[in-house]
Amino acid sequence: MNDRPAAGVRVDEARLTSLVEQLGRVGAQSSGGIIRPLYSPPWREAQDMVATMMSDAGLSVREDAVGNVFGRLAGDTAGPVLLTGSHIDTVVHGGAYDGALGVLSAIVALEACAAAGGTPRRTVEVVSLCEEESSRFHANYFGTRSILGLVAENEPELLVDPDGVTLAEAARSVGLDPARFSDARRDDIDTFLELHIEQGRTLVDAAIDVGVVDVITGFMWLEVVVDGRTDHAGATAMTNRQDALQAAARMITAVEGVALAEGHPAVATTGVVRVHPGGANIVPGRVEFTIDVRHPELDVLDQMVAAMREQCAAVATDRGVQVDLQVVKKTPPHTLDAGLRAVLQQAADTCGLTWRELPSGAGHDSQTMGTHVKAAMLFVPSVDGRSHSPAEYSTPHDCAQGASVLATAVRLLAWA
Numbered sequence: 001m002n003d004r005p006a007a008g009v010r011v012d013e014a015r016l017t018s019l020v021e022q023l024g025r026v027g028a029q030s031s032g033g034i035i036r037p038l039y040s041p042p043w044r045e046a047q048d049m050v051a052t053m054m055s056d057a058g059l060s061v062r063e064d065a066v067g068n069v070f071g072r073l074a075g076d077t078a079g080p081v082l083l084t085g086s087h088i089d090t091v092v093h094g095g096a097y098d099g100a101l102g103v104l105s106a107i108v109a110l111e112a113c114a115a116a117g118g119t120p121r122r123t124v125e126v127v128s129l130c131e132e133e134s135s136r137f138h139a140n141y142f143g144t145r146s147i148l149g150l151v152a153e154n155e156p157e158l159l160v161d162p163d164g165v166t167l168a169e170a171a172r173s174v175g176l177d178p179a180r181f182s183d184a185r186r187d188d189i190d191t192f193l194e195l196h197i198e199q200g201r202t203l204v205d206a207a208i209d210v211g212v213v214d215v216i217t218g219f220m221w222l223e224v225v226v227d228g229r230t231d232h233a234g235a236t237a238m239t240n241r242q243d244a245l246q247a248a249a250r251m252i253t254a255v256e257g258v259a260l261a262e263g264h265p266a267v268a269t270t271g272v273v274r275v276h277p278g279g280a281n282i283v284p285g286r287v288e289f290t291i292d293v294r295h296p297e298l299d300v301l302d303q304m305v306a307a308m309r310e311q312c313a314a315v316a317t318d319r320g321v322q323v324d325l326q327v328v329k330k331t332p333p334h335t336l337d338a339g340l341r342a343v344l345q346q347a348a349d350t351c352g353l354t355w356r357e358l359p360s361g362a363g364h365d366s367q368t369m370g371t372h373v374k375a376a377m378l379f380v381p382s383v384d385g386r387s388h389s390p391a392e393y394s395t396p397h398d399c400a401q402g403a404s405v406l407a408t409a410v411r412l413l414a415w416a
C-alpha cells in the first residue's frame with residue numbers, strides 16, 4: 001500500500017463495502033460461512049438482489065435463460081461489448097468475497113465511470129455469472145459456458161446433485177426453462193475483465209496493492225471408487241480383510257506424494273471421502289473419494305494424473321481391492337491476454353498503486369471465457385491468504401483500490 005496522490009477513476013469505498021455486506025448475508029449460515037449453490041433459494045435471492053443493485057447503479061438489467069444477470073451501459077457506437085464481472089455461487093461454507101467481489105466491484109466501477117462524465121464509446125456490461133464453483137453439480141463454469149455456447153444439449157438432464165436432482169429440475173425450481181437454455185449464447189462480446197480476491201498470500205506477504213494474473217492453473221477432478229469386502233469388525237482377522245478404507249487411505253497418501261514430488265506449484269487435494277456402508281463395527285466395503293489436482297502446465301498435469309493412476313492401481317493390487325478412477329472434469333491452464341494485462345497495469349499506475357504479475361492457483365471464469373474472447377484478471381489481496389472458508393476476508397480499502405483499478409481500466413478501454 002502507499003499514499004501517493006492518485007488519479008484514475010475512484011469508486012466509493014463505503015458503497016462497495018455496504019454491497020459486499022448485503023450480498024454476504026444471503027445464504028449465510030449460523031454455523032459460519034455462506035452456502036449459495038446454483039439454483040437454490042439463496043442463489044435466487046442473490047441474483048435478484050444483484051439485479052436491484054445494478055438497476056440502482058443506473059444500468060439496464062436483464063437475466064438470460066440460464067440465470068446470468070447482466071447490467072448494461074450502452075455505448076454510442078455499435079460494436080462488441082466489454083464485459084466485466086464474476087460469479088455469485090459459493091462453495092459449501094464459503095466466504096463473502098470469492099466471486100461476489102468481482103460482481104459488486106464491477107457495479108460500482110461502472111457507476112464511477114458513468115459519474116466521471118460522458119457516454120462510453122462502446123457498450124459495457126456487468127455480469128453476475130450463475131455458476132463457477134461446481135459445488136452442487138459438476139457444472140464447471142456453467143454460466144460462462146452457456147454464454148459461449150459450450151453446454152451440450154443433454155447436460156442439464158445428465159448433471160445430478162448429491163440428492164438426485166438434475167440441473168434441469170433445479171433450474172425449473174427457480175423459474176428458469178431449460179428448453180430455452182441455448183438462448184443464453186452470445187457472440188457480441190470481445191473482452192472480459194474479472195476482479196477477484198487472490199485466495200493465496202502472495203500480495204499480502206509482499207504488501208502489493210493489486211495483482212495482474214498472467215496464467216490461470218489447469219486442473220482436473222478425479223472420482224475414485226475403491227471396492228473391497230464388508231466383514232465383521234470383530235470376527236475377521238486382520239490378515240483376512242479387503243478393507244476399502246485402509247486401501248483408500250494409502251491411495252490418498254500416494255496422491256499427496258505425487259504433488260509433493262512434483263513440487264510447487266503442483267497441488268493435490270482430497271476433499272471428499274465417503275465410506276460404505278459406514279458402521280463402526282463393519283469393515284468398509286466401498287470407499288469413494290475425490291482428487292483435485294492442479295498445475296499451470298498441461299503436460300505436467302497429465303503426468304501427475306498418470307502417476308496417481310499408477311500408484312492407486314499398485315495399492316489396489318497390494319491390498320486385494322479393486323479401484324476405478326474417472327476424470328470428471330478437466331480445465332486446461334490459460335494465459336491471459338497480454339494487451340489487456342498491460343491496460344490493467346497502466347490503470348494501477350494511474351491510480352498510484354503498486355502491482356505485480358502473478359499466477360492463479362484457483363480456477364476462474366476468465367479461463368473459459370478467455371478461450372473465446374480476450375480476458376484478463378485483477379487480484380485483490382486476501383488477508384492471511386484465506387479462501388473457500390468462512391475466514392475469507394479482504395479489507396474494504398484493498399477492495400476499493402482494486403475496484404478503482406478496474407474502473408480506470410474500463411474507462412481506458414471504453415471511453416477513450
Ligand code: GLV
Pocket residue numbers: 132133361362363364
Ligand atoms: C474455484 O474456486 C476453484 O476451485 O479454483
Ligand code: MN
Pocket residue numbers: 001002003397
Ligand atoms: Mn493504500
Ligand code: MN
Pocket residue numbers: 091098133388
Ligand atoms: Mn471459489
Ligand code: MN
Pocket residue numbers: 087098099132196363364
Ligand atoms: Mn471464484
